[in-house]
Amino acid sequence: xxxxxxxxxxxxxxxxxxxxxxxxxxxxxxxxxxxxxxxxxxxxxxxxxxxxxxxxxxxxxxxxxxxxxxxxxxxxxxxxxxxxxxxxxxxxxxxxxxxxxxxxxxxxxxxxxx
Amino acid sequence: xxxxxxxxxxxxxxxxxxxxxxxxxxxxxxxxxxxxxxxxxxxxxxxxxxxxxxxxxxxxxxxxxxxxxxxxxxxxxxxxxxxxxxxxxxxxxxxxxxxxxxxxxxxxxxxxxx
Numbered sequence: 001x002x003x004x005x006x007x008x009x010x011x012x013x014x015x016x017x018x019x020x021x022x023x024x025x026x027x028x029x030x031x032x033x034x035x036x037x038x039x040x041x042x043x044x045x046x047x048x049x050x051x052x053x054x055x056x057x058x059x060x061x062x063x064x065x066x067x068x069x070x071x072x073x074x075x076x077x078x079x080x081x082x083x084x085x086x087x088x089x090x091x092x093x094x095x096x097x098x099x100x101x102x103x104x105x106x107x108x109x110x111x112x113x114x
Numbered sequence: 115x116x117x118x119x120x121x122x123x124x125x126x127x128x129x130x131x132x133x134x135x136x137x138x139x140x141x142x143x144x145x146x147x148x149x150x151x152x153x154x155x156x157x158x159x160x161x162x163x164x165x166x167x168x169x170x171x172x173x174x175x176x177x178x179x180x181x182x183x184x185x186x187x188x189x190x191x192x193x194x195x196x197x198x199x200x201x202x203x204x205x206x207x208x209x210x211x212x213x214x215x216x217x218x219x220x221x222x223x224x225x226x227x228x
Contacts, residue, residue: 032215034216036219041224042221042222043205043219043220043221043222044157044205044219045219046216046218046219049216051215090156090157092157094215094217100162100209100211100215101147101159101162101170101173102147102149102157102159102207102217103159104149104156104157104158105156106155106156107155107156
């Protein structure tokens with residue numbers, strides 16, 4: 001069975017500082033990996049995804065993530081955080097099958113200090 | 115191309131009543147997924163449907179919950195005899211293929227059971 005762990009429940013960074021949100025997954029084959037962002041009371045917006053190929057993927061809003069098979073990780077990074085990045089971030093793994101539900105981590109809440 | 119639409123956005127029910135949540139997938143998408151997000155938690159898979167078929171309902175509670183995706187019209191998630199523990203945000207996602215690839219999420223329905 002697939003699973004996702006986001007070890008950090010809450011992270012606070014200063015505006016302009018760099019950011020890394022951790023994500024570890026468990027899946028028997030090469031997974032599909034996703035990062036979503038959710039603002040309070042809103043739905044989920046896809047930031048980026050990894051299916052295959054280049055292990056460093058670029059997303060929207062200046063985010064990037066790196067797939068490391070040896071570490072079963074897919075950490076999200078941003079070099080300089082903006083106040084508008086404050087939100088909840090979810091990592092998800094999709095089953096590479098014909099019943100492709102996604103399994104989500106419990107999320108990391110990002111607070112940005114001025 | 116309109117995104118995934120869900121209605122109502124907010125729903126208040128008293129214990130014992132029925133709740134009906136609707137999801138219209140993106141145009142051309144025939145795969146629909148329902149997820150539930152309890153307060154302070156990530157999204158949990160409930161059910162995966164294609165037109166007129168339930169493909170995977172492994173995340174659905176065994177009682178009171180049902181889902182359908184008819185040939186015509188939106189997908190419906192139905193909760194009978196709601197209890198306070200059903201209070202949550204319910205998200206629908208659609209995809210053109212059920213292969214674990216990108217799912218497009220609706221804005222969610224926030225159910226409050228009094």
